[in-house]
Amino acid sequence: MAVIKSASAAPNRRRGDTRVALAFVAPAMLGYLVFLVWPTLRGVYLSFTSFDLLSEEKWTGLDNYRRLVNDPVFWDSLGVTLQYVMINIGVQTVAALLIAVLMHRLTRSTVVRGIVLAPYLVSNVVAGIVWLWILDTQLGVGNEVIEWLGFDRIAFFGDASWAIPTIALVNVWRHVGYTALLIFAGLQSISPTVYEAGRVDGASEWRMFRSITVPLLRPVLSLVLIITVVGSFQVFDTVSVTTDGKPANATNVLQLYVYDLAFDRLQFGYASAISVALMLVLTVITVMQYRLMRAGRSDLG
Template sequence: MTEIQVLSNSRRRTGSTFLRKHQLIIAPVAFITPAFAMFSLFVIYPIIQSIGLSFVEWQGIGPQTWVGLDNYRELLGDPVFWKALTNNVYWLVLFLLAPVLGLFIALFLNQNVFGIRLVKSLFFFPFVVSQIVVGLVFAWFYDPAFGLLATMLEPLGVKFPAILSNENWATFGIILAGLWPQTAYCMILYLTGLNSVNPEVIEAARLDGAKGWRLLVNIVLPQLRAATFIAVVVTIIGALRSFDLVAIMTGGGPYNSSNVLAYYMYDNAIFRYRMGYASAIATILFLIMDLYIAWFLMRLLKNEKGSR
């Protein structure tokens, strides 16, 4: 055997030994790298680009003018921005009803009785319907002249108010429309979670005298922690990025009373050609989402450590 063959064999052994020692690191990295590259290209890079645009004045075409923090200073004195932010808070608070309603509907549907599959499909239906369709349907419901609710109340002598034309009620009417499909989504998450609940633990708790609310809080809900986490996070993100229903039902009106940050960003970017100002709004919305989700994750991890 020549000296060259000895060297090549030793290199092969060294390479194979290196792969064996580090296979638990190399294999995950090999699988994650393509996905991370795509995520960086289509998510991280646009976020960085949007934050950069918030410091310039730009109409979408032509040269960009550096303005520093002027867009953010203008936001502080913009009453429409504060109204949109307030409406987003309303969305956030009221949308958290969706996980609660979804949980109780899931508990109701998690039964083995005749016809329950048909009932499940009826509750599942809002989830597969487009947000545009939901907006059009509820706009028809709310119509004070020819809407379904007005037609039902007319024989009773009750005049149904024009909800979407009322500055005080438009936002809440849209939120109610958004709760319909969001509750269906949370219901699906909890139905999936209930399939993984340990029946032996439930039976043991019943033998110990636990039932009703006590059984739900102390036995069932701890086993639904993963479903609750997903339901709450998705609901929060859906509330903060609410756009479709506002655009379809009111267009932010009347008089910007139902405007939200996502729609106000869209309005400034598309109709007013203020890309920098719209990017500043997007950055604020992005920071709000990040702060809330980070707080929720820290609280969840703290609870996980405390339960061990």
């Protein structure tokens, strides 16, 4: 009886399904269109205009892009950002891998994993301010220790050559635990029998790391790299609260330049052009990394 009833009700239900489905999808889809799709299209459009927010935008064709190519501040800013990304990603990936492997070999404790993740819970703003204090030239405990070790005090945030590495490392402090846990999850998916076999064959820990862990972890590592590199290029918060681009333009990362152009100089058109340029760079990097990831699905698997 029930079967017959449900069979005859099927076409009805499908029609009902469509109504419910549209109602269910509507809020998410509408918000997606208004706050993601439309702004994206508009951002691209604004990059071809001159727009100061107060009057109508004027179409200026490729002017903004011509200006961008000849803008030394932009190229400087790109250079600073690249330097930041290289230090940030380089140190973070190595450190996260190290922490993940240590956790994997030493302990399953949730407490240890919790501690490692703790900095991720505070904002970049908090992380920036706390390290600004710890590394303060006069009163920072970091510099007290450096002096105690017999070195000269370092103006970590005030010196043009130290500022970017310092900010990069502050952000490593905040994000390394998160990255380590992603890698850790990847490690857990490697079957322990592989290691058992390695041990039976008399392989050392280092040998097993090189010949088992790294090759089997490659897909996870590539994915982690895509996420972290794309995030790293968008650095803003930490710079904004610590150096705000100074000294001179030594820490003027791209997002800071965009913010400055838009909100201090009201050049929304040109700021959008730089945003588009950054987005293109990120897209190219993502596509390249996806390719590499697919090419090296894993050497043993």
